[in-house]
Amino acid sequence: MIPTIDLTPWLSGDPAAQTATAAVVDAALSEAGFLLITGHGVTREEREAVRETARSFFALPASVKQRYGVSVGGRGWLAKGAEANGYSEGTATPPDLKESWTVGADTPTGTDPEIDAFWFQPNRWPTSEAPALQRMVENYMARMRAVADEVxxxxxxxxxxxxxxxxxxxxxxxxxxxxxxxxxxxxxGPPEPGQFRIGPHTDFGTVTLLDRQVGRGGLQVDVPGAGWVDAPWDPDALTVNIGDLMARWTGDRWRSGRHRVLPPVPEAPEEDLMSLVYFYECDPHTLVTPVAGPVAYEPVDSSDYLRAKLEAITVSA
Known part of the structure; x- marks a missing residue:
């Protein structure tokens, strides 16, 4: 249903192996929009180091973290209640039960001030409170970009x-x-009715690379014909799903993978998990025009599309 794909045959350069791998990927993305990949070259130790360094920041008092507080689309700390991802698909849910540290591309184009001001904002770093975080995260983002381009x-x-x-x-x-x-x-606090760690939604960009921890209140994927199923987990694998722009690019030949993250369950109310979620997109103002598949979407400007989605999930103060 959601396969695990070893990238080693693809990276070998052997045409037959690459063709076989591509066929498995095509089938998987046509069904649920999700797959797992191994052979990506990013070690468990690298991923855990980022996670543990981030924990040192999240453990700080809220009054300290608030110095780095931002709204959705900003660079810094997103507090509990800042997002409700279900609204991106029109599903009304209470705010998501999470905190986030958000960073991203920060090298301006130098030619488009409007794009630079939003999409290439300078990253902020808690250098006094978590001095290792910048180095760890910048290295991790570089690794993820290389993997994302290979995907x-x-x-x-x-x-x-x-x-x-x-x-x-x-x-x-x-x-x-x-x-x-x-x-x-x-x-x-206890979850409200219909409240999730992340509400049901699809991602917005091209591909998402997720390193996650397994848990009772974890990731679920909406699989056609099966409904909500627990996502498979492999400690060596990255979870990959495609987003809305990729689905549009393929005319829905591939599905934008709908998913959610469950709240803590009564049997494990103090479960504590952390995910590293790398959202990859494309060059600003890319005109995304379908090239295959059953749905002839109108072309969209990638920057306009993504900005509208971010605005949709922002919880007003």
């Missing part, structure tokens, strides 16, 4: 468009890393 090359081949079809649009891309902290009820 896009694989997707280009799977779509029959050639490996550079998507990466031709990632020369100066936008991307975001959310470190999402999902603490237990003693921190977040």
């Amino acid at each position: 896009l090359r694989l997707l280009g081949a799977a779509l029959g468009q050639g490996p550079d079809f998507f990466t031709d649009h990632t020369r100066h891309p936008t991307y975001t890393l959310n470190i999402n902290w999902y603490p237990g009820v003693s921190v977040m």
Whole structure:
């Protein structure tokens, strides 16, 4: 249903192995929009180091974290109640039960002040409170961008468009890393009816690379014909799902993977999880025009589309 794909055959350069891998990817993304990948080269130790460093920040008093507080789309700390992801699909839910540290692409284009002001904001760092966080996160983002571009090359081949079809649009891309902290009820309070750690939604960009921890209140995927199912987990794997822009690019040949993160369950109310979520997009103002699939979407400007989605999930103060 949601397969685990080893990237090693794809990276080998052997044409037969690459064709076989691309075919499996095409089938998986046509069903649920999700797959797991191994052979990506990012070690468990690297991922855990980022997670543990981030924990040192999240453990700080709220009054200290608030110095870095931002709203959705900003760079810094998103407090509990800042987002309600279900609204991006029109599902009314209470605010999501999480805190996030958000960073992203910060090298301006130098030619488009409006784009630079929002999409390439300077990242903020708690250098006094968590001095190792900047180095750890910047290294991790560089690793994720390399993996994301390789995944896009694989997707280009799977779509029959050639490996550079998507990466031709990632020369100066936008991307975001959310470190999402999902603490237990003693921190977040008991969930309200219909409240999630992250409400049901699809991601907005091209591909998402997720490193997560397994838990009772964890990730679920909406699989056609099966409903909500617990996402498979492999400690060596990254979870990959495609977002709305990629689905539109393929004319819904591939599904934008709908998912949610469950609240703490009564049997484990103090479960504490953390996810590293890398959202990859494309160059600003990329015109996303369908090239395959059953739905002839109108072309969309990537920057306009993404900005509207971020505004939709923002909880007003």
